[in-house]
Amino acid sequence: MLAFYDAQRRPACATCTGNDPVYACVDCGREDSPFGRQCGPCALNQKATALLSAPGGGIHPQLQPVYDALTSGPRPQSTLYWFTRSTGPAVLAAMARGEVEISHATFEAMPANKPNNYLRDLLTALGVLPPFHADLERVTPWLHQVLDTLPPQQAEVLNRFARWQVLRRLRRAEQHGRLTHGAISAARATLVVTARFMNWLTENGLDLTDLSQHDLDRYAEQHRARAVALRPFLAWCLRTGLQTELSPVHRAEAQPAVSLADEDRWAHVHLLLHDDTTRLYARIAGLFVLLYAQPVARVCRMRTDQITLHDDGVVTATFDTFDIELPDPLGHLVRTHLARRGQASYASGTDVWLFPGGIPGKHLATENVRSQLVARGIQPLAARNAAMFQLAATMPTPILAEVLGLAPNTASRWAALASRGWSAYTAQRDAHLRR
Numbered sequence: 001m002l003a004f005y006d007a008q009r010r011p012a013c014a015t016c017t018g019n020d021p022v023y024a025c026v027d028c029g030r031e032d033s034p035f036g037r038q039c040g041p042c043a044l045n046q047k048a049t050a051l052l053s054a055p056g057g058g059i060h061p062q063l064q065p066v067y068d069a070l071t072s073g074p075r076p077q078s079t080l081y082w083f084t085r086s087t088g089p090a091v092l093a094a095m096a097r098g099e100v101e102i103s104h105a106t107f108e109a110m111p112a113n114k115p116n117n118y119l120r121d122l123l124t125a126l127g128v129l130p131p132f133h134a135d136l137e138r139v140t141p142w143l144h145q146v147l148d149t150l151p152p153q154q155a156e157v158l159n160r161f162a163r164w165q166v167l168r169r170l171r172r173a174e175q176h177g178r179l180t181h182g183a184i185s186a187a188r189a190t191l192v193v194t195a196r197f198m199n200w201l202t203e204n205g206l207d208l209t210d211l212s213q214h215d216l217d218r219y220a221e222q223h224r225a226r227a228v229a230l231r232p233f234l235a236w237c238l239r240t241g242l243q244t245e246l247s248p249v250h251r252a253e254a255q256p257a258v259s260l261a262d263e264d265r266w267a268h269v270h271l272l273l274h275d276d277t278t279r280l281y282a283r284i285a286g287l288f289v290l291l292y293a294q295p296v297a298r299v300c301r302m303r304t305d306q307i308t309l310h311d312d313g314v315v316t317a318t319f320d321t322f323d324i325e326l327p328d329p330l331g332h333l334v335r336t337h338l339a340r341r342g343q344a345s346y347a348s349g350t351d352v353w354l355f356p357g358g359i360p361g362k363h364l365a366t367e368n369v370r371s372q373l374v375a376r377g378i379q380p381l382a383a384r385n386a387a388m389f390q391l392a393a394t395m396p397t398p399i400l401a402e403v404l405g406l407a408p409n410t411a412s413r414w415a416a417l418a419s420r421g422w423s424a425y426t427a428q429r430d431a432h433l434r435r
Helices: 040-052 061-071 076-085 088-096 104-108 114-125 139-147 152-175 181-203 213-222 224-229 231-240 262-274 280-292 296-300 330-339 366-375 380-392 397-404 408-417 422-434
Strands: 307-309 315-318 323-326
Touching: 040 061, 040 076, 040 088, 061 088, 061 114, 076 088, 088 114, 104 114, 139 152, 139 181, 152 181, 152 231, 181 224, 181 231, 213 224, 262 280, 262 380, 280 296, 280 330, 280 366, 280 380, 296 366, 307 330, 315 330, 323 330, 366 380, 380 397, 380 408, 397 408
Parallel strands: none
Antiparallel strands: 307 315, 315 323
């Protein structure tokens, strides 16, 4: 609190001018971070203790991580503001008093509004509640509604396919931190298409085990797009023995398309390197797309341990296996971003994400970055394809796959488009080994 003047008539605090600290915190005596008669940290500690104390006294053991996170945040005034403006703290207080259970079931019984969802994510990020993915958890009750529209026998088959194929794959992606909203939407679409196919079987008096190739071809003539989307289900039927002779409808393999000229790509690079009106994280994410052909979704999922700051000033990024040295000024932008990445919540602690989002424990939403790039005239998909085309033309295909984290067949397709294949690399490698 600069409430006094020093000898040069400059605003100063009581300690620097030798005056009594009349505006200091009544509890700890500090003069900075004022919050009424207290400082922000003391006021926050007092309110958090009252909020999270169990009936017998002391912080509720299960909510101790919440107390630690709230009181150690960098901006106590922001957390105090949350106490007065959100309904979340009241739910925490009820949990501390034992009035409601500290579990996901409590939140499932509550309205799925923004304050409740935020608090649930906060408790999950702090380890108070076990991990969960909101969009993924909503798939199961939705699936039950779909199953109710089918005859019992067909519902049982679709349920097995959903549990052991579709949901299993989604949960595996969640465990590895690769689950996206798009993957969940695609899974839902697959189940919808399969349910419609089951209804078609019922309408035509057919059973899945007796389905012939002629029947499947007839369905494909009537519903071409649906028949193509049935490939995962039919492949699962063949693996599990429900069918032995069906040949799924083949999807026409689309070739990569490049619609952005290389000079336009470099113009976008120049814009993001020097445009201070664009948010820093969006500039860095866009440059990773334009220079290293990374999908926006993968960039948003990057972790801080994928960036290494070296003592000599060099900054490296690891997109898959190998470190890539980031040239300046991109390296400088990344250093600046790491110094002030922003906070994911009022109670943010150390965050593993390179681009933390507004939800505790979650990374930045893909659409956040995409919308900012589009607003600057940069279409992420076109930008990535242009970068991929250029990189595929300048490096051997196996290295392209390993450096950028591509599947071998994807790298080969881009190499073919850029008129480079595996054979050239193999010949170069053999020549090198013979030296």
